[in-house]
Amino acid sequence: MTLSERMYLPAIAQGLGITIKHFFKKKATINYPEETRQRSDIWRGLHVLKRDENGAERCTACGLCAVACPAEAITMTAGERKKGEEHLYREEKYAVTYEVNMLRCIFCGLCEEACPKAAIFLQDDKLAPARYERDEFIYGKDRLVEPLKTTETK
Amino acid sequence: MTESLFFFFASLTLLCAIMVVISKNPVFSVIFLILTFFTISAHYILLNAQFLAAVNIIVYAGAIMVLFLFVLMFINTGKNVEGTLKRNVLVKIAGTVAGGLLFTVVVAALKDVTLGNPDPATYDSQVGMVENLGKVLFTKYMLPFQLVAVLFLVSMVGAVMIGKRETGEQNF
Amino acid sequence: MDSVLLIYKGIYILAIFGISLLIATYSTYFERKIAAFIQDRVGPNRAGPMGLLQPLADAGKLFFKEEFIPAKANKMLFILGPGIAMLVAAMSSAVIPFGDTLIIGETSFDLIAIDVNIGILYIFGVVSLGVYGLMIGGWASNNKFSLLGAIRAASQNISYELAMGLSLIAVLMLSGSLSLKVIAEQQTGFNWNIWYQPLGFLIFLICAFAETNRTPFDLPESEAELIGGYHTEYSSMKLGMYLFAEYINIFVVSAVMSTLYFGAYNFPFMENLRNAFDDPVLGNNVVTIIGVAVMFAKIFAFIFFFMWVRWTLPRFRYDQLMKLGWNILIPLAILNILLTGGGILLYEYFTNG
Incomplete structure (x- = not known):
């Protein structure tokens, strides 16, 4: 090395220049709870089980989503619709339980594509939040089904 | 004010110096020795010799005693100090004789000392600056x-x- | 009259002590903030507006943590260690002139705690005592790695003190006085020592980094590769004291550097400003107050520089550190003394003969 290189001072000054440039740079941080990152329109977030225009659940428990799921995150049990439940379930067969394990789910959206009744969707504005217990990651119908419009406006 | 300070520091110096000798743990001895240097520096300041005071602290307390501590920390102190120091009669006699000789020398040296009595008229208080x-x-x-x-x-x-x-x- | 000065000195010393503690406290905040900014982050921003209460939260956390004393540690010395570190750090700002004189009524107040004629030696002596805090703490922990860390820190401090003292001598040759007040007064206006002592300043700066255990010389406290050094066994506020002492040291060493090389409270065109006022007392006071602000601006600039370097340079290896101190800085400092002496002789030859 030459003498000027061995003194390291020019190199140190260069390094200081780089760090001071970063000092004044715009920060990449997003202060999460206050602001969220701009998401894509086709962002695949938390699942929702849709209701139709009358407020009846669209899901008919055909099981195509569970078959399509590459992570095998979806389980369900089917049941027959009783008399007088027509306003609750659209088809004669409905899902008594419907569970998505959010620890298994890879949010690929194949369930959405497989669904013939357009019942399951991945929302673009909600995430599966962090929880303390593993059990809490298994989302049942209570947390998946879209709330009724009437309860929402209340 | 100055006199009472002098007596305070003098007694502190003596106390620390004695503690250097009688401390069981060598590290404590070193720390008391450092304190002794401090009080001696305080004496220098009372004598208006600030430079000496500062240099005393820098050289003795700041450099030499650090080396003392270095050495003491590396040798295994605290353990078996009693065992290694043989306290037999010969050592005691040698210690007494050496101490007595030192005492004699000090007495002989101090016997003829005349304390310098500076003339207040010509004395320059800035002499230590x-x-x-x-x-x-x-x-x-x-x-x-x-x-x-x-x-x-x-x-x-x-x-x-x-x-x-x-x-x-x-x-x- | 005397009692007024005495009370003033008491208040002034308390104020300086408080200011150095405050600056050290907020240095921790700014360190994290600057680190974040350099790494394109935003840093602490949750405690209070812009995270300004973060130091309080940190201190609260440290106070509530467990006070751990190792079983076979020497309890007294274990507690004494951080105490010495803190005491020594807080003592050293006493002789630094933070400003010129303020004139109120008939009395003039020096903005310096004690004006001893050995000012710089005092700082040097006090700084050299800082080693004891580290060594005693490291030894009292009764832990091999703490002891090795203490030895490492102590030998680093002693080695760099030597080069620091030698680089200082060149400044003292120019000023002809050991008093920081006199050195500050000589650098009126823009006549700063840095123009005459660039090499000396560089050596002093490097040694200041080493003395305060800052990167690139922060081997005493590299947690990952050297197991923390002397404060391995320390926890809670005793660890906090060690870290706090480091920040006070940075403040003091920044103040010393501004005083020795960057003209202390002097700023360009201060004489013009002083003469612009009809009332000399008012002019003096205005210049003094601006001077204090300038002094603190210089100190903050240096503190910023310390942090800037920390997030730029990697750590030295220990043999490189020792080699830099002994083989490069000391010969350079001696060369600097020779150059300064020759320069002074030449100057006198051409001006007088």
Whole structure:
């Protein structure tokens, strides 16, 4: 090395220049709870089980989503619709339980594509939040089904 | 004020000096020795010799005692101090004789001492200040001062040379 | 009259002590903030507006943590160690002139705690005592790695003290005085020592980094590769004291550097400003107050520089550190003394003869 290189001072000054440039740079941080990152329109977030225009659940428990799921995150049990439940379930067969394990789910959206009744969707504005217990990651119908419009406006 | 301060520091110095000798743990001895240097520096300040006080602390407390501590921390102190120091009769006699001789020498030296009684009319209270000290060092004691400076330079150059890598020696 | 000065000195010393503690406290905040900014982050921003209460939260956390003393440690010395570190750090700002004189009524107040004629030696002596805090703490922990860390820190401090002292001598040759007040007064206006002592300043700066255990010389406290050094066994506020002492040291060493090389409270065109006022007392006071602000601006600039370097340079290896201190800085400092002496002789030859 030459003498000027061995003194390291020019190199140190260069390094200081780089760090001071970063000092004044715009920060990449997003202060999460206050602001969220701009998401894509086709962002695949938390699942929702849709209701139709009358407020009846669209899901008919055909099981195509569970078959399509590459992570095998979806389980369900089917049941027959009783008399007088027509306003609750659209088809004669409905899902008594419907569970998505959010620890298994890879949010690929194949369930959405497989669904013939357009019942399951991945929302673009909600995430599966962090929880303390593993059990809490298994989302049942209570947390998946879209709330009724009437309860929402209340 | 000055007198009471003097007595305070003098008693503190003696106390610390005694603690240096009677402490069981060598590290405590060193710490008390440092405290002794501090109180001695306080005496220098009372004598208006600020330069000496500062240099005393820098050189003795700041450098030499650190080396003492270095050595003490590496040798295994605290354990078996009692066992290694043989407390037999011969050691006791030797200690008594040496102490007595030292005492005799001190008494003999102090017997004829006449305390300097500076004339208050001509006494310069600024005699211990840096400027006066420097003037004396660079006029009256020029040659010894220069010789000491050369000695220090030689030792410093020696230290640098020891640190230099020998040809063929490989570090890392 | 005397009692007024005495009370003033008491208040002034308390104020300086408080200011150095405050600056040290907020240095921790700014260190994290600057680190974040350099790494394109935003840093602490949750405690209070812009995270300004973060130091309080940190201190609260440290106070509530467990006070751990190792079973076979020497309890007294274990507690004494951080105490010495803190005491020594807080003592050293006493002789630094933070400003010129303020004139109120008939009395003039020096903005310096004690004006001893050995000012710089005092700082040097006090700083050299800082080693004891580390060594005693490291030894009292009764832990091999703490002891090795203490030895490492102590030998680093002693080695760099030597080069620091030698680089200082060149400044003292120019000023002809050991008093920081006199050194500050000599650098009126823009006549700063840095123009005459660039090499000396560089050596002093490097040594200041080493003395305060800052990167690139922060081997005493590298947690990952050297197991923390002397404060391995320390926890809670005792660890906090060690870290706090480091920040006070940075403040003091920044103040010393501004005083020695960057003209202390002097700023360009201060004489013009002083003469612009009809009332000399008012002019003096205005210049003094601006001077204090300038002094603190210089100190903050240095503190910023310390942090800037920390997040730029990697750590030295220990043999490189020792080699830099002994083989490069000391010969350079001696060369600097020779150059300064030659320069002074030439100057006198051309001006007088």
